[in-house]
Amino acid sequence: MTENQKNSSAAASRPWIIDTTLRDGEQAPGVAFTAAEKTRIACMLAETGINELEIGYPAISEEERNTIKSITGLHLPLRLTSWARAVWQDIEHAAASNTEGVHISFPASELYMELMGKNYLWVRQQLQELVPRAKKYFNFVSVGAQDATRADTGLLLDFIGDAAACGADRIRLADTVGIATPLSIIDLVGRLKSASPLPIEFHAHNDLGMATANAFTALEAGCAAVSVSVTGLGERAGNAALEELAVALSLSGKYTTRLDTGMLAQLCDMVSRASGRPIQSQKPIVGKSAFQHESGIHCAALLKNPLSYQPFLPEHVGRNDYELVIGKHSGSAAISHAYHAQGITLSKEESSALLTAVRKTAGEKKRALTTYELKTIYRLHCQTSTTIL
Numbered sequence: 460m461t462e463n464q465k466n467s468s469a470a471a472s473r474p475w476i477i478d479t480t481l482r483d484g485e486q487a488p489g490v491a492f493t494a495a496e497k498t499r500i501a502c503m504l505a506e507t508g509i510n511e512l513e514i515g516y517p518a519i520s521e522e523e524r525n526t527i528k529s530i531t532g533l534h535l536p537l538r539l540t541s542w543a544r545a546v547w548q549d550i551e552h553a554a555a556s557n558t559e560g561v562h563i564s565f566p567a568s569e570l571y572m573e574l575m576g577k578n579y580l581w582v583r584q585q586l587q588e589l590v591p592r593a594k595k596y597f598n599f600v601s602v603g604a605q606d607a608t609r610a611d612t613g614l615l616l617d618f619i620g621d622a623a624a625c626g627a628d629r630i631r632l633a634d635t636v637g638i639a640t641p642l643s644i645i646d647l648v649g650r651l652k653s654a655s656p657l658p659i660e661f662h663a664h665n666d667l668g669m670a671t672a673n674a675f676t677a678l679e680a681g682c683a684a685v686s687v688s689v690t691g692l693g694e695r696a697g698n699a700a701l702e703e704l705a706v707a708l709s710l711s712g713k714y715t716t717r718l719d720t721g722m723l724a725q726l727c728d729m730v731s732r733a734s735g736r737p738i739q740s741q742k743p744i745v746g747k748s749a750f751q752h753e754s755g756i757h758c759a760a761l762l763k764n765p766l767s768y769q770p771f772l773p774e775h776v777g778r779n780d781y782e783l784v785i786g787k788h789s790g791s792a793a794i795s796h797a798y799h800a801q802g803i804t805l806s807k808e809e810s811s812a813l814l815t816a817v818r819k820t821a822g823e824k825k826r827a828l829t830t831y832e833l834k835t836i837y838r839l840h841c842q843t844s845t846t847i848l
């Protein structure tokens with residue numbers, strides 16, 4: 460193994476995690492964070508151990524620049540970058556916001572160049588003009604290939620070569636419309652990485668529900684960095700979710716990050732409230748149902764070993780214990796456990812009678828039963844006239 464290969468595989472095992480909740484996340488339709496919310500989110504992301512924060516788009520307004528400036532003034536222990544189009548005025552606005560780095564976004568597919576009435580010659584000229592100028596104001600200049608997954612690979616290779624020649628520090632490959640699949644990412648990154656003198660970041664979108672898988676795969680394929688957002692908040696169906704990627708990395712046994720997964724529940728809750736986007740019940744990691752169980756076989760096993768039907772314990776992501784709910788699919792172990800928690804020890808016969816009644820009631824009500832309903836069923840089916848519940 461050459462020295463270069465050793466460095467590259469060491470970097471690959473320590474992925475650089477970029478959070479874009481405050482940029483792409485806020486681009487989610489109808490979402491607008493206040494300055495105070497942006498500051499709180501940035502601080503909590505820093506506490507969670509994110510390496511880099513794409514903090515916003517300074518060209519939007521003076522208010523946005525002031526918010527970004529006030530966050531840069533906090534000197535959080537992570538790199539802050541701001542987003543810019545391939546337009547000098549955007550970069551000037553970013554410079555006025557005092558972020559350490561800037562990300563300059565270019566159209567990479569023929570479709571996007573055409574939409575702008577441009578061609579690759581224009582892209583190259585902009586790279587040559589903007590990147591060296593930006594380097595005078597920023598310690599770190601990243602350049603983005605928008606719509607990279609629909610772009611011609613030859614053009615992408617030119618883009619990477621030109622960006623490197625102009626002094627860019629990193630390339631972002633964006634799956635702008637979320638059409639990549641893990642195998643296509645392995646193929647694309649494989650072809651670009653061997654020819655790229657620059658570290659590559661992958662930016663996923665979730666239009667096909669593959670954003671986290673694609674982001675994880677991009678790291679497996681050799682990308683040095685990935686961008687994610689809290690709860691996957693972002694354009695349309697969103698981005699790769701920070702909480703999903705963080706846990707996948709922590710369980711993989713292959714990657715070292717400085718992420719504190721114990722912060723994830725709190726972080727997602729805060730972003731959900733600030734964005735006005737409730738967390739779906741079945742959302743991985745932080746959804747209400749992610750640690751709820753009803754099926755009899757699962758509950759019986761979980762009562763013996765909490766890892767039997769869960770990939771990790773809820774505490775790993777800062778949540779309280781898992782929850783067993785009683786419903787149509789319950790079995791006797793779960794039923795006995797639920798009544799025991801109410802101070803009632805069931806005999807075998809009682810548990811069997813209650814199981815039938817519980818299943819019937821839950822089926823009719825089309826939901827899990829409450830403690831009150833369980834007590835009522837007990838009264839109806841087991842309680843003698845002398846027993847007081």
Ligand SMILES: CC(=O)SCCNC(=O)CCNC(=O)[C@H](O)C(C)(C)COP(=O)(O)OP(=O)(O)OC[C@H]1O[C@@H](n2cnc3c(N)ncnc32)[C@H](O)[C@@H]1OP(=O)(O)O
Nearest residue numbers: 483486516518519544545546564565566574575605635694
């Ligand atoms: C995939 C992504 O996430 S890209 C990021 C998306 N984010 C945003 O759009 C941020 C919020 N947007 C805005 O505040 C505004 O749209 C602005 C400030 C960017 C531009 O506003 P306007 O000047 O009114 O232009 P408008 O929104 O109508 O159109 C976008 C313009 O940006 C140009 N543009 C788009 N991408 C790029 C790029 N990467 N580099 C340079 N110019 C670009 C378009 O060609 C178009 O230019 P035109 O007005 O000369 O036709």
Ligand SMILES: O=C(O)CCC(=O)C(=O)O
Nearest residue numbers: 564603604605606633635
């Ligand atoms: O920063 C870039 O270049 C990419 C922007 C983006 O969010 C995307 O293309 O999905």
